[in-house]
Amino acid sequence: MKDLIDILDLTTDEIDALIEKANDIIANPDNYREKCRYKKLATLFFEPSTRTRLSFEAAMYELGGNVLGFSDAGSSSATKGESVSDTIKVVEGYADIVAMRHPKEGAPTIASMKTRIPVINAGDGGHNHPTQTLTDLLTIKRELGKLDNLTIGLCGDLKFGRTVHSLIQAMVRYENVKFIMISPKELKLPDYLVEEVLKKKNVDFIETESLEEVMPQLDVLYMTRVQRERFFNEADYIRLKDTYVVTPSKLENAKKSMRILHPLPRVNEISVEVDEDARACYFRQAANGKFIRMALILKLLGIE
Numbered sequence: 139m140k141d142l143i144d145i146l147d148l149t150t151d152e153i154d155a156l157i158e159k160a161n162d163i164i165a166n167p168d169n170y171r172e173k174c175r176y177k178k179l180a181t182l183f184f185e186p187s188t189r190t191r192l193s194f195e196a197a198m199y200e201l202g203g204n205v206l207g208f209s210d211a212g213s214s215s216a217t218k219g220e221s222v223s224d225t226i227k228v229v230e231g232y233a234d235i236v237a238m239r240h241p242k243e244g245a246p247t248i249a250s251m252k253t254r255i256p257v258i259n260a261g262d263g264g265h266n267h268p269t270q271t272l273t274d275l276l277t278i279k280r281e282l283g284k285l286d287n288l289t290i291g292l293c294g295d296l297k298f299g300r301t302v303h304s305l306i307q308a309m310v311r312y313e314n315v316k317f318i319m320i321s322p323k324e325l326k327l328p329d330y331l332v333e334e335v336l337k338k339k340n341v342d343f344i345e346t347e348s349l350e351e352v353m354p355q356l357d358v359l360y361m362t363r364v365q366r367e368r369f370f371n372e373a374d375y376i377r378l379k380d381t382y383v384v385t386p387s388k389l390e391n392a393k394k395s396m397r398i399l400h401p402l403p404r405v406n407e408i409s410v411e412v413d414e415d416a417r418a419c420y421f422r423q424a425a426n427g428k429f430i431r432m433a434l435i436l437k438l439l440g441i442e
């Protein structure tokens with residue numbers, strides 16, 4: 139495997155190995171400080187990002203490597219009309235590995251076909267976000283000790299939320315995982331995931347609009363932001379944006395062992411009072427993102 143474009147580019151064994159490696163990095167950071175000496179990561183971000191880009195950069199620095207790139211399409215030659223294919227052919231002369239985020243679905247795939255260096259999809263439109271999924275899996279494993287026999291509630295914008303799409307593709311491969319999809323009708327999961335993934339694989343799932351009703355069943359509550367930038371009109375966004383707001387009182391009948399994840403950024407979906415609840419683990423999740431990306435960079439560069 140040269141690139142990570144889709145979470146399905148990795149087998150479950152490879153995912154488990156990355157999680158194990160990330161846990162080892164967390165336990166023994168000194169063993170990894172020189173691993174990527176003289177290597178360069180290019181971060182090509184044609185769309186806004188805080189966590190994904192900074193955690194990639196921090197990951198490369200912690201491995202002793204260097205980072206170059208841009209964080210805004212406006213500051214790159216994309217504004218002059220340069221194609222992704224040309225950009226990547228230029229960047230391969232400067233870097234050993236690339237993390238790319240792009241508003242167009244499939245842009246990282248095109249880039250990966252045009253270059254010999256590894257390309258990591260750091261989010262392509264409303265499609266996929268495999269490194270967020272690796273972060274989520276590491277977090278669930280660390281918080282709950284397992285990735286199987288879980289009931290996972292996915293709540294919010296299931297239509298445009300690329301983190302949800304990649305997470306479902308990954309989690310259906312573990313034993314006895316049940317999904318509860320919680321969203322307004324307008325933001326339901328795309329048909330291709332329902333038909334081609336959930337139904338085809340006989341995965342146990344239900345769709346509902348009520349978070350309160352299903353709360354007591356959940357082992358994981360995965361909250362998401364309504365993806366404003368993917369809406370065609372602002373009025374729909376405003377109408378739907380505050381459909382779900384998790385507050386301490388709504389958590390009263392949740393399991394004590396439940397964990398609340400959120401890929402972040404949060405807008406209004408989780409009130410700040412919830413941050414004090416031991417079940418809230420989104421900031422730990424964001425921190426985990428650096429370690430799993432370290433493990434991924436090592437794997438793609440073929441460094442033991």
Ligand code: NCD
Nearest residue numbers: 189190261301363401402403
């Ligand atoms: C997510 C993304 O970019 O898809 N953010 C992230 O990478 N942590 C989620 C979001 O933007 O809502």
